[in-house]
Amino acid sequence: MKIVTDKIPKVDVNAILTPQEIDGIHEYVHHYPQARAAVLDALKLVQKRNGWIDDAQLHAIANLLDIPPSDVEGVATFFNRIYRLPVGRHVILICDSIACYLNGYESLADAFRRELGIDYGQTTADGRFTLLPICCLGNCDKGASVLIDEDTYGPVEPSEVSFLLEQYA
Amino acid sequence: MNTVVSTLSTAHTAKPNIAEQIQARQNGLAPSQLNRQRTPIYGVGLAEGQAPTSLTHPLTWRLYHHDAVLNLADYENLDGFKGLKNALAKTPKEVGEMIKLANVRGRGGAGFNAGLKWTFMTPPDGGVRYLICNADEMEPGTFKDRLLMERIPFQLIEGMLITAYAIGASVGYIFIRGEYILAAQRLQNAIDECLANGLLGDDILDSDFKFELHVHTGAGRYICGEETALINCLEGRRANPRTKPPFPQVSGAWGRPTVVNNVETLNNMPAILLNGVDWYLNLPKAKGKSDTPGTKIMGCSGRVKDAGLWEVPFGYTARELIELAGGMQDGLTLKAWLPGGASTDFLTASDEHLDLVMDFDPVMKAGSRLGTCLMMVVDETQDMVALSRNLQQFFQRESCGFCTPCRDGLPWGVKILDAMQNGQGQAQDIDKLSELTRDLWLGKTFCAHAPGAMEPLMSALKYFRHEFEAKVGVQQVVATPDSSKNVGA
Numbered sequence: 001m002k003i004v005t006d007k008i009p010k011v012d013v014n015a016i017l018t019p020q021e022i023d024g025i026h027e028y029v030h031h032y033p034q035a036r037a038a039v040l041d042a043l044k045l046v047q048k049r050n051g052w053i054d055d056a057q058l059h060a061i062a063n064l065l066d067i068p069p070s071d072v073e074g075v076a077t078f079f080n081r082i083y084r085l086p087v088g089r090h091v092i093l094i095c096d097s098i099a100c101y102l103n104g105y106e107s108l109a110d111a112f113r114r115e116l117g118i119d120y121g122q123t124t125a126d127g128r129f130t131l132l133p134i135c136c137l138g139n140c141d142k143g144a145s146v147l148i149d150e151d152t153y154g155p156v157e158p159s160e161v162s163f164l165l166e167q168y169a
Numbered sequence: 170m171n172t173v174v175s176t177l178s179t180a181h182t183a184k185p186n187i188a189e190q191i192q193a194r195q196n197g198l199a200p201s202q203l204n205r206q207r208t209p210i211y212g213v214g215l216a217e218g219q220a221p222t223s224l225t226h227p228l229t230w231r232l233y234h235h236d237a238v239l240n241l242a243d244y245e246n247l248d249g250f251k252g253l254k255n256a257l258a259k260t261p262k263e264v265g266e267m268i269k270l271a272n273v274r275g276r277g278g279a280g281f282n283a284g285l286k287w288t289f290m291t292p293p294d295g296g297v298r299y300l301i302c303n304a305d306e307m308e309p310g311t312f313k314d315r316l317l318m319e320r321i322p323f324q325l326i327e328g329m330l331i332t333a334y335a336i337g338a339s340v341g342y343i344f345i346r347g348e349y350i351l352a353a354q355r356l357q358n359a360i361d362e363c364l365a366n367g368l369l370g371d372d373i374l375d376s377d378f379k380f381e382l383h384v385h386t387g388a389g390r391y392i393c394g395e396e397t398a399l400i401n402c403l404e405g406r407r408a409n410p411r412t413k414p415p416f417p418q419v420s421g422a423w424g425r426p427t428v429v430n431n432v433e434t435l436n437n438m439p440a441i442l443l444n445g446v447d448w449y450l451n452l453p454k455a456k457g458k459s460d461t462p463g464t465k466i467m468g469c470s471g472r473v474k475d476a477g478l479w480e481v482p483f484g485y486t487a488r489e490l491i492e493l494a495g496g497m498q499d500g501l502t503l504k505a506w507l508p509g510g511a512s513t514d515f516l517t518a519s520d521e522h523l524d525l526v527m528d529f530d531p532v533m534k535a536g537s538r539l540g541t542c543l544m545m546v547v548d549e550t551q552d553m554v555a556l557s558r559n560l561q562q563f564f565q566r567e568s569c570g571f572c573t574p575c576r577d578g579l580p581w582g583v584k585i586l587d588a589m590q591n592g593q594g595q596a597q598d599i600d601k602l603s604e605l606t607r608d609l610w611l612g613k614t615f616c617a618h619a620p621g622a623m624e625p626l627m628s629a630l631k632y633f634r635h636e637f638e639a640k641v642g643v644q645q646v647v648a649t650p651d652s653s654k655n656v657g658a
Contacts, residue, residue: 031383033297033423036405040388044347071406078407078569080389081347093348097309098511098545099470101559135391135563136309136511137348139200140543141468141476142184150350152200153190160187167191 008062008069016060021046025064035065039075043082051091052083080134088123088130090168093147095154096133099140103155108144109133111158115165129165199319199351201312202236223248224448227440228317228324228433228466229480237320239355241362244323250368252442256331257376264335264442271441271449272462277303277394277431278509278540280529287336289418290426299427300338301403302329302435304345304352305387305394308510309563310545313466313478314432318345318352321436322359326382328435330373331442333380336428340381344399347388357384391567395616396429398569409571410616437463458484459528467527469494471546472501478543487516488523490544501548505632508532509540511560512621514628515547537628553633554640557626558586564622572615578605579622594641602637603630 013022024045028038042061047053053076062069076082083091094100094109109120112131116124123130137152139145145154148168156164185193193202221230231238231247238244256264269284290298302325306314318325329341345353360382363369371379390408392398397411400422421427441449453459461483467490468478474495481490487506497503503518508527514537516522525531532539547556565579582605588594606627609619630637 031385032403032405034404037403039405040402041386044386044388065405067405074407075405078390079347079387082388096559097563098507098556098560099310101556102471102545102547102551134348134389135567136307136311138306138312138315138346140310140312140470140545141478142200143470147348151194152348152351153187154200155184156187164187164191 011059013060051087093134095137095145097136100143103143105144111161201316252439255442276433298338299422300333300341301429302343307391311541322356328438331438392569468543472548483528504549505547507545509542513538513540514624553636575619589640
């Protein structure tokens with residue numbers, strides 16, 4: 001249940017965010033003339049802890065930046081790589097744009113689905129992997145490409161999926 | 170002058186398998202460095218043993234000497250920041266005038282004279298002015314800026330410093346897509362080293378010029394590449410486009426005068442300040458086929474043997490580019506190609522199209538757009554309805570949803586193409602698709618996202634209508650592979 005409002009309900013930021021996260025967000029704020037501009041940086045920074053943003057964290061960021069939680073939610077839900085639901089320890093993003101399409105991403109996506117036993121948007125029962133599609137990874141000379149956490153791979157053959165997954169505990 | 174061609178791709182190399190990729194990543198290699206010989210090949214158009222220089226390959230020549238130039242000392246040893254020093258010896262107005270005269274056409278796709286764009290800024294009023302580098306490279310089929318940022322990050326910083334000096338900007342942002350993680354890290358490292366060495370911050374190189382530069386990373390939305398959507402995102406809002414006018418040069422980031430330039434555009438500046446306007450204007454004469462100055466990173470992906478990037482003058486033809494990519498993959502015949510990204514119109518395997526000079530105006534005259542000039546090559550085995558569906562799915566997913574024609578029209582197109590693919594299409598569906606290309610065209614939507622989506626669809630309907638008709642039972646497709654079109658094989 002998402003609790004989003006255009007008022008800024010006061011929350012105990014120190015109880016929700018770590019000191020490192022608060023310092024990091026303040027550091028980002030210094031890059032801009034208005035604190036609001038750090039919202040995407042803040043969401044990405046806080047997301048690193050559990051892989052997704054929960055309502056409490058969203059409200060804490062709103063408090064820190066002094067903007068309505070609805071604005072933070074607006075940004076959080078707009079961007080493909082901010083997650084408002086729990087994800088696995090590793091997020092696999094399969095490029096399905098035209099270059100990877102021409103290089104057979106569909107059979108690669110099938111191989112990931114088969115190997116993990118899940119479809120797009122799902123997480124494995126052991127919480128290890130979440131599978132998602134993504135637009136062009138800018139790795140078009142090496143399609144079909146995938147991004148796992150922060151690592152780009154390409155080309156990836158369907159037969160290599162099993163070995164690739166072994167690298168991620 | 171020699172023909173200016175460099176290649177950052179090796180000929181006919183085996184692609185690295187996953188084990189090799191994992192190993193390379195552990196060794197700190199960038200994705201753009203994989204599947205490459207250590208030293209890029211610059212053989213074509215250069216005499217044997219001749220090294221490319223800033224005179225012949227202004228964007229990539231440094232990569233002949235280093236796999237990647239990742240520290241200040243290496244960059245300075247290769248004429249790094251000499252262009253900036255030359256700029257600081259001139260007035261900002263003189264620098265701006267140089268770039269305008271050089272006619273550097275924007276490399277993000279639109280091709281507008283960058284120096285002229287700068288002149289649209291409102292006169293200084295004592296307040297802050299911004300320079301933003303658009304590094305949100307998310308156009309499917311486009312991977313050139315990644316290479317420049319991952320392997321020569323200092324060159325972009327130098328280009329931004331020169332630009333900032335010319336336009337009077339004191340703060341800059343490199344807006345980079347969130348998936349370019351290594352590029353963002355390498356740019357940040359380069360910025361830190363520049364700051365520590367007086368090349369960023371106050372009193373740059375003991376002058377009065379000051380410039381602070383930040384990396385701002387996105388989180389995965391194609392629309393962020395649209396300059397006003399990018400500015401909204403930078404300000405911490407949803408990345409919806411803004412109405413124009415006012416243009417960013419008048420009211421951009423935080424309502425202040427702002428210039429937004431592409432990564433490759435900004436990478437042109439150091440060499441122009443190093444070698445002069447006349448040199449830049451004379452570069453195209455190497456091929457004698459184009460009036461557009463300078464070189465361009467062009468490339469191929471799709472169903473060619475060796476997809477890659479090459480720094481070439483604008484005189485190159487589509488046929489020559491496919492030949493640089495080793496031709497079509499074995500057994501495949503060319504059917505169609507997109508000149509520069511998913512939002513450009515398909516062109517065909519006709520001689521008329523293949524001999525097109527890859528330049529803004531000739532490609533426009535042929536009914537398409539040069540875009541980013543990274544060709545996407547399609548072979549005869551591809552079903553154009555399925556291909557169109559993939560393209561439209563991309564655009565519908567990436568619509569920001571801000572204006573109704575785009576939000577509702579793009580999913581409608583996908584729905585029709587889905588029905589065609591599933592054997593449930595009807596004859597009138599083709600007319601509906603044609604109608605959609607008119608209803609979502611320029612002027613009907615808030616920004617160019619939906620019209621961009623319509624370009625490949627419109628041209629697919631124009632050149633391959635029979636395939637759409639076959640899907641709805643109007644007529645059967647007759648396969649007519651023509652071996653004479655087997656370019657470069």
